[in-house]
Amino acid sequence: MRKDAKKVLLAGALVAVIISLLAPFLASSNPDGLDKSVITLVGGGDEEKAEEIVSTNDPIGYKAPFPDYSIEGFGKAGEVMAILIGTIVMLIIGIAAGHFLKKS
Amino acid sequence: MHITDGLIPIEQAAAYWIIALIFIALSVRWARKEMDEMRVPMFAALAAGIFAIQAMNIPIIGGTSGHMLGGVMASIILGSPFAGVLLLTLVLLVQGFVFLDGGISVMGANILAMGVIASFVGYYAYHIIKERIGMIPSAFTGAWLGLFIAAEAVAVMIAAAGTFPLVPAMILMGLYHAVIGVVGEGLITSIVVKAVMQTRPELIASTSKAGVKA
Numbered sequence: 004m005r006k007d008a009k010k011v012l013l014a015g016a017l018v019a020v021i022i023s024l025l026a027p028f029l030a031s032s033n034p035d036g037l038d039k040s041v042i043t044l045v046g047g048g049d050e051e052k053a054e055e056i057v058s059t060n061d062p063i064g065y066k067a068p069f070p071d072y073s074i075e076g077f078g079k080a081g082e083v084m085a086i087l088i089g090t091i092v093m094l095i096i097g098i099a100a101g102h103f104l105k106k107s
Numbered sequence: 108m109h110i111t112d113g114l115i116p117i118e119q120a121a122a123y124w125i126i127a128l129i130f131i132a133l134s135v136r137w138a139r140k141e142m143d144e145m146r147v148p149m150f151a152a153l154a155a156g157i158f159a160i161q162a163m164n165i166p167i168i169g170g171t172s173g174h175m176l177g178g179v180m181a182s183i184i185l186g187s188p189f190a191g192v193l194l195l196t197l198v199l200l201v202q203g204f205v206f207l208d209g210g211i212s213v214m215g216a217n218i219l220a221m222g223v224i225a226s227f228v229g230y231y232a233y234h235i236i237k238e239r240i241g242m243i244p245s246a247f248t249g250a251w252l253g254l255f256i257a258a259e260a261v262a263v264m265i266a267a268a269g270t271f272p273l274v275p276a277m278i279l280m281g282l283y284h285a286v287i288g289v290v291g292e293g294l295i296t297s298i299v300v301k302a303v304m305q306t307r308p309e310l311i312a313s314t315s316k317a318g319v320k321a
Contacts, residue, residue, distance in 0.1 A: 015153065036173045039279070040271070062116070063210075067204065070207040089202075091155075096154065097154030097194075100138075104135055104139060
């Protein structure tokens, strides 16, 4: 990899890691625009009712390792770790996909 | 605006997957033609940065929050909406399978809305108005519009599934994301595009005339 290309990667990775470390503390815990629409339009304003209806209609019931960017039982530290793991995984996948798919 | 499993029935979700897969294949073809040594580290850095910033929801009106998508930003910097499609596909795969942010059966619908529709609408809007109002204002406008239209597409898809009433869904989704789009998408996209333009002008310069290539 060329030197200036390496610089782009390092600078980008640094910014991404800083955002991951801050995200658990700065992110709003309010429902996002779509979740809020689901609560309003599916649950009639009731969050639990909306969740129940949606999960009843869930055709696969997939269980993720770190649901909602958290690690069970580890609180804020778990959130920091979960997002940091995701960011590093994304960086690796980005490099791998880029190299695998780039023009020869 | 990640659609979760249970909002769209499996048959319709499968149809969105098929459309998404066509665009993913086209984005792979774009990468094979246009992704050079210099763009790989930029692509990887954007993938990590966009994943991280999507985990940081910004509070908006009415007890609601939202985050940027980043596809328009990636498309402008890498010179094609297919860059946004490819990048958002990878981000949505990790978000869905590792963090349950967005469902699995509906991942095609999420890729279609947040990857394809947002990137294409945003990148073309940027491309059309760039000569008239300049690069940064058009990056802002394109990013805002991409997010807004993607949100309306999500409203339409969930209404087509029979889960949402169409008009209220379009009003709510439109309203929330019109606000999210200003700071969450428009402002961040303009800042990053400006920063890249100042530090790596050759990257954007080399793509500005290339237009859209599959």
